[in-house]
Amino acid sequence: MNGASHAGGAARLEVAISHKDFAAADGRPRRVLENFELTLAAGAAGAVVGPSGCGKTTLLRIIAGLDRAFSGRVSLPEHGRLGMVFQEPRLLPWRNVEDNLRIAAPQASEEEIAALLLKLELDEHRKHFPGELSLGLARRAAVARALAAKPALLLLDEPFVSLDAPLAKELRGELAELIEEQQMTTLIVTHDVREAIELADEIFLLSARPARVCASLSVREPRQRLSKQAADALEAQARAALDAIPRR
Numbered sequence: 001m002n003g004a005s006h007a008g009g010a011a012r013l014e015v016a017i018s019h020k021d022f023a024a025a026d027g028r029p030r031r032v033l034e035n036f037e038l039t040l041a042a043g044a045a046g047a048v049v050g051p052s053g054c055g056k057t058t059l060l061r062i063i064a065g066l067d068r069a070f071s072g073r074v075s076l077p078e079h080g081r082l083g084m085v086f087q088e089p090r091l092l093p094w095r096n097v098e099d100n101l102r103i104a105a106p107q108a109s110e111e112e113i114a115a116l117l118l119k120l121e122l123d124e125h126r127k128h129f130p131g132e133l134s135l136g137l138a139r140r141a142a143v144a145r146a147l148a149a150k151p152a153l154l155l156l157d158e159p160f161v162s163l164d165a166p167l168a169k170e171l172r173g174e175l176a177e178l179i180e181e182q183q184m185t186t187l188i189v190t191h192d193v194r195e196a197i198e199l200a201d202e203i204f205l206l207s208a209r210p211a212r213v214c215a216s217l218s219v220r221e222p223r224q225r226l227s228k229q230a231a232d233a234l235e236a237q238a239r240a241a242l243d244a245i246p247r248r
């Protein structure tokens with residue numbers, strides 16, 4: 001560790017990573033994040049958009065406290081639980097869907113679990129084991145599991161990647177509703193600009209590795225209140241900002 005600190009209790013999520021290096025195969029340090037700064041108000045949804053391999057998963061792991069070998073500081077929005085949806089669903093294979101939720105959230109009532117399963121259209125799959133689920137259903141189960149613990153901060157790593165477009169759209173809509181209802185601080189990592197626009201209040205556009213935030217955009221009427229016209233305009237703005245990021 002290199003002067004890293006991880007604190008709770010701030011009014012917002014604050015990330016200030018001066019650098020994060022991994023050792024490359026030849027043993028030399030490979031810089032993944034540099035001068036990475038991001039703040040997100042408590043209760044807001046942020047989306048981090050960046051190219052593949054730029055350091056997005058590394059960023060989420062640092063925020064989640066799973067990787068403390070970085071130089072800089074991360075302050076979480078408030079004391080409370082953290083929910084994480086990984087790129088792969090990572091369900092317990094020997095437990096059925098509802099037990100995966102119960103184990104992750106022992107304090108959740110049966111009514112709460114039933115309501116979440118219903119909301120994410122998993123009701124008829126509650127007794128199924130992860131090996132019996134399609135990728136789309138497993139992703140739903142992973143989102144339900146993260147939400148069952150009522151996290152103060154929800155982190156999602158490319159939650160809809162490799163789903164077909166209509167299914168991704170449906171799940172995005174469900175997630176947008178949940179973000180709106182539960183008002184938890186949420187940070188979604190994606191490489192899809194449109195997905196970011198449809199889910200977030202604030203969008204952070206990253207450079208290639210080593211990643212830093214090069215531009216940010218606010219969505220004034222987010223999620224269900226977002227018109228197609230406004231989404232198209234934001235997408236054009238985001239693409240112009242991404243094109244202006246110098247390639248390294």
Ligand SMILES: Nc1ncnc2c1ncn2[C@@H]1O[C@H](COP(=O)(O)OP(=O)(O)O)[C@@H](O)[C@H]1O
Pocket residue numbers: 022023024032050051052053054055056057058059209
């Ligand atoms: N544990 C690790 N050891 C060495 N290099 C790593 C490790 N994890 C990630 N990397 C490297 O860090 C870079 C960023 O990875 P990652 O954060 O997974 O990117 P993204 O999620 O944006 O696709 C990549 O070049 C990757 O190879």
Ligand SMILES: [Mg+2]
Pocket residue numbers: 056057058087157
């Ligand atoms: Mg990743």
